[in-house]
Amino acid sequence: MADELSSRGDYDYLIVGAGFAGSVLAERLAAGLGKRVLLIDRRPHIGGNAYDQLDDHGILVHRYGPHIFHTNAPRIVEYLSRFTAWRPYEHRVLAEVDGQRVPIPINRTTLNRLYGLELDEQQAGAFLAARAEPVAKIRTSEDVVVSQIGRELYEKFFRGYTRKQWGLDPAQLDRSVTARVPTRTDDDDRYFTDSFQQMPLHGYTRMFERMLDHPNIEVRLSTDLRQLDQQVRYRQMVYTGPIDEYFGHCYGPLPYRSLRFRHETLDREQLQPVAVVNYPDEQVPWTRITEYKHLTGQRHAKTSVTYEYPCAEGEPYYPIPRPENAALYKRYQELADAIPRVTFLGRLGTYRYYNMDQVVGQALALYQRIEAAEPAPRRAAGSGRAARTRRRPSCPGK
Structure with a gap:
């Protein structure tokens, strides 16, 4: 697949980031419009933060903490169901408070x-x-x-x-x-109440693999946009990374919270009665413990768990919702709006916290806008060089 595309030279789209936003859009452009897509990610795997894998003991774990799929949007379920079967799962969480674990x-x-x-x-x-x-x-x-x-x-x-x-x-x-967190007066102990609550039967990574298995898609991993081959040419870019990073943090970095994960495998079949236990006490350094077998339904003599430690430095996970941060993002958005050949997409590209289904919906909505604009006059091959686009526009007054 990759060799065939590379030999043909140019791409219609360069998509930066192989998480939900980039992968869904890549699939739609390739399968729906016949576009040639180069999808890159600086991590060594597809799937973004939803990436899951078998650990050293053969237990399926989420590398970047638990990802629970839930939605009220039938069109998103219908789309993702092309690439996965589902396992019913309703998420339940306990909090350790006053020496008890309560819903x-x-x-x-x-x-x-x-x-x-x-x-x-x-x-x-x-x-x-x-x-x-x-x-x-x-x-x-x-x-x-x-x-x-x-x-x-x-x-x-x-x-x-x-x-x-x-x-x-x-x-x-x-x-x-x-x-985002409701309070209830009945005994409903589900964390979410969405109409569709299921997990990909064989995991998220398998779903992404099927999504990207198309002859018009080339995937390059461990590839940073700044290090992309200068000869790679494309007509449009979709960027799902941090918008402030794209512009060289010229107005200063947008604040994010990051996470550090401690993964452990225990020589016991089960650690806790539900997938996630929260720890609100500030004296406990982690926020929650996740046990993955509850999510996946996997049977195994051992169990694998993850402790989460929020931190200020590291990979950007959560945009910090404060008015001053929204104002800073708006300045970057104005720069982005001035670049006709680059579209910013996803949680990092639009500096907004989205659930997974919302990211899928955002990517599908962008595809619908692109599809509605077809047929459009095609630019001459190679009209946009990656090298030229990677020369970031400077901030006014900088």
């Missing part, structure tokens, strides 16, 4: 266990309402939680975990961070 999001079971009560659903609602503290204007993540469940439960479940995860107090973060 998170907070529900009636959580309250009854923590406080030794026997509340029914109506009483649970009244219990939370009595503790909620009025907030005149909800601006921050702290405001969201305190206004719904009060300060005591906020301190037990959210403040420490958020400070570890983001390196900031919830009072310093946009309200969107904690608004």
